[in-house]
Amino acid sequence: MSVRDFGYSVSDQRAVDLDRKMPDELERVYLQEPSLRNCIACGNCAALCSAGSFTGFQFYRLNVLVSRGLLSELAKKAEACMLCGKCQMACPRGVNIRHGIMLMAQL
Amino acid sequence: MSSFNWKSYQKEIPDDHFFYVRSCIRQTFYPGSEAAFLHILRQVLHKDVFEDKRHTTCTGIGYHSDIVPLETLMTVVGRQFALMTEAGYKHLLVSCVTSFGIYLEILDMWKHFPEKLAETRLALWKTTRREFEVPLLVAHTSDVIFHFKEQILEKSVVQLVDPSTGIALRGVEHVGCHYAKIFPQDGIGGAEFPKVLSGLIEAWGGAVVDYPERRHCCGFGFRNYLIKANRGYSVSNSKIKFESMAIYEPDFILTNCPGCNMFLDRWQYALSEIEGKTYDKTGVGIPVLSACELAGLMLGMDPWTLGLQMHQVQVESLLDKMGVKYAHMEKYYLAGKPTVGPERPSVLLVQEN
Numbered sequence: 001m002s003v004r005d006f007g008y009s010v011s012d013q014r015a016v017d018l019d020r021k022m023p024d025e026l027e028r029v030y031l032q033e034p035s036l037r038n039c040i041a042c043g044n045c046a047a048l049c050s051a052g053s054f055t056g057f058q059f060y061r062l063n064v065l066v067s068r069g070l071l072s073e074l075a076k077k078a079e080a081c082m083l084c085g086k087c088q089m090a091c092p093r094g095v096n097i098r099h100g101i102m103l104m105a106q107l
Numbered sequence: 108m109s110s111f112n113w114k115s116y117q118k119e120i121p122d123d124h125f126f127y128v129r130s131c132i133r134q135t136f137y138p139g140s141e142a143a144f145l146h147i148l149r150q151v152l153h154k155d156v157f158e159d160k161r162h163t164t165c166t167g168i169g170y171h172s173d174i175v176p177l178e179t180l181m182t183v184v185g186r187q188f189a190l191m192t193e194a195g196y197k198h199l200l201v202s203c204v205t206s207f208g209i210y211l212e213i214l215d216m217w218k219h220f221p222e223k224l225a226e227t228r229l230a231l232w233k234t235t236r237r238e239f240e241v242p243l244l245v246a247h248t249s250d251v252i253f254h255f256k257e258q259i260l261e262k263s264v265v266q267l268v269d270p271s272t273g274i275a276l277r278g279v280e281h282v283g284c285h286y287a288k289i290f291p292q293d294g295i296g297g298a299e300f301p302k303v304l305s306g307l308i309e310a311w312g313g314a315v316v317d318y319p320e321r322r323h324c325c326g327f328g329f330r331n332y333l334i335k336a337n338r339g340y341s342v343s344n345s346k347i348k349f350e351s352m353a354i355y356e357p358d359f360i361l362t363n364c365p366g367c368n369m370f371l372d373r374w375q376y377a378l379s380e381i382e383g384k385t386y387d388k389t390g391v392g393i394p395v396l397s398a399c400e401l402a403g404l405m406l407g408m409d410p411w412t413l414g415l416q417m418h419q420v421q422v423e424s425l426l427d428k429m430g431v432k433y434a435h436m437e438k439y440y441l442a443g444k445p446t447v448g449p450e451r452p453s454v455l456l457v458q459e460n
Binding site for chain 1: 335336337338339340342343346347377378379380381382383453454
């Protein structure tokens with residue numbers, strides 16, 4: 001409840017709280033594709049993404065949204081992927097990106 | 108890259124003969140804190156502290172806000188050093204943690220880029236006809252309080268112990284980011300295990316509270332506060348700290364940085380007004396003291412002479428726990444006469460005696 005308006009507001013934390021339990025559907029995504037947890041958000045995947053050139057699609061950002069539990073636009077964003085798999089060849093952490101995206105698109 | 112060992116974190120602090128430079132924030136919001144520090148050094152510990160009335164701001168806040176150019180900053184720093192050199196001093200004593208970081212940063216820059224030092228000498232000579240030597244040692248006020256903590260304890264009339272129960276008071280220490288996070292070797296205990304404030308609490312009888320966000324920023328962040336549109340970011344940072352420490356029910360917060368003191372104090376008020384909550388059980392908030400103010404209380408200085416009534420979170424709860432004697436009626440006296448106190452906050456409680 002806001003008592004007084006100073007012209008600025010308090011925003012919620014956006015840090016990843018590893019102690020907080022994830023929603024069940026996210027747990028299932030990580031269970032089915034554990035390599036998603038290996039992502040370090042380096043951006044290699046986005047740098048050579050053909051779909052990203054036209055749609056702004058960036059897998060690593062999608063993964064960050066997942067880890068934060070921000071699911072509202074996840075499935076729609078995941079649909080931009082053409083599943084060409086170039087990103088997987090560039091991923092230094094060996095993340096199975098295509099499988100991850102397939103799972104995210106179903107959320 | 109060479110690794111630091113524990114010896115690297117043991118800082119040499121001068122015993123005497125200090126050239127003192129003041130803090131903009133401390134002077135403006137907590138003037139009693141600075142006066143107390145000088146009183147302790149000069150009258151209690153009988154040290155030689157010199158300050159030149161011509162010294163200026165270090166311009167650090169302007170520098171960190173991208174307003175003051177680096178060359179200007181270096182020349183201003185050079186001018187402070189010139190005043191120190193002219194007065195015959197070699198130990199720079201800095202009141203503010205932002206300034207402390209600035210002086211260390213400039214000295215380090217001159218070490219790696221000697222041409223910048225030459226440029227600064229030239230700019231200062233052209234503009235003011237002054238010359239300077241770099242200080243032998245740079246110490247922060249909290250370093251000096253830490254250095255003399257045993258002497259202060261010997262002369263103290265109260266300690267960080269509740270005299271009615273004998274239980275140690277629980278203190279949260281918040282070390283300013285620019286104290287040791289930029290140059291760890293110039294802070295007591297370095298960046299990971301700074302001892303400068305926790306060492307004081309322990310030496311003076313208190314118990315240090317460890318909590319998850321202990322090393323988190325106070326929320327100042329310069330532009331995060333100075334630009335109103337960003338101010339929510341600043342207050343949200345402080346909220347992270349308060350929420351993290353609240354469950355440990357600290358009796359007080361101890362700071363060494365005037366900016367941290369300001370924000371941990373003022374944002375408790377802002378958060379209480381915006382969200383309607385306080386971070387202690389009684390609703391008066393968690394008192395925030397600087398190391399200088401705490402040393403003053405330990406030595407029996409009157410809380411209102413120390414200027415503790417200028418804190419947003421009122422300090423009576425801590426004074427009562429420490430057994431400090433004070434006259435509540437004189438809280439808002441000015442030159443011996445009563446004045447009208449400030450408007451009361453709508454959520455944070457003010458203790459009535």
